Amino acid sequence: MPTPHYGQPRYRLIAEALRRRIESGAIPPGALLPAESALVAEFQVSRGTIRQAIAALRELGVATTEHGRGTYATVNAQPLAQHCASATHQREIPADTELAALLGVAAGTILIEQESVMHQNGGARTVVRSYRLPETADGVQH
Template sequence: MPTPHQGQPRFRVIAEELRERIESGVIPPGALLPAESALTAEFRVARGTVRQAIAALRETGLVATEHGRGTYATLRQHERGLDEGSETETQQRQVAADAELAALFAVEVGAALMEQQSLTRTNGAVGTVVRTYRLLQTER
């Protein structure tokens, strides 16, 4: 990691680095951020500092955190990350797990999953399609 900016709190430097990764597509929409333990090792900081950085990103809407799943880049495109003439639409729907998804999630075929699809068009042409799946939160 580059040398931190003089006088800027360490968590802000980490948040800025993660923001750049999200907006550049290194961490694509819907993808999980590295685990807190990986980030503490990468940036050589305490876990609390990483948590502050993630909280700052959460406040700006760049990431969301789900209990038991982790923190992931949100599916909405960010104003600075869009090319002129680009538009993104996001849809969400409940689907039944096929054999491949059931194996990945270690659930039965047909189990309910939430599918989120983000489609980006630039000047009318489809540029990217990102689909993410997650288990539905069940009430117990």
């Protein structure tokens, strides 16, 4: 995308272009978005810029990413300019058996739960919870 962007971050321009493809049906709901490497080549930007664009699409609810499978188009397309607010909280919790199995730790191991809530039009739109092991004083995870 070698056109000037006049102060607009490149990732937003890319996200908007991809959103238009999803809304127009060029990328139908449930279809995989092009691979990061293909988008890097198409838009002539770094992988990090593509990842930011995809994150913006996820925040809007027009895409969802499955680890190891890719990013899929969804049906909730909304303009990037629409106002959204988010709040993030984190707390320590003991791992239940399901989380322990997923993370390969013993049940009861202390984890950091991070919850991000995206608000739009006065209500919660998206809630994302992630879990990780706490870091030690030297920055290494347990």
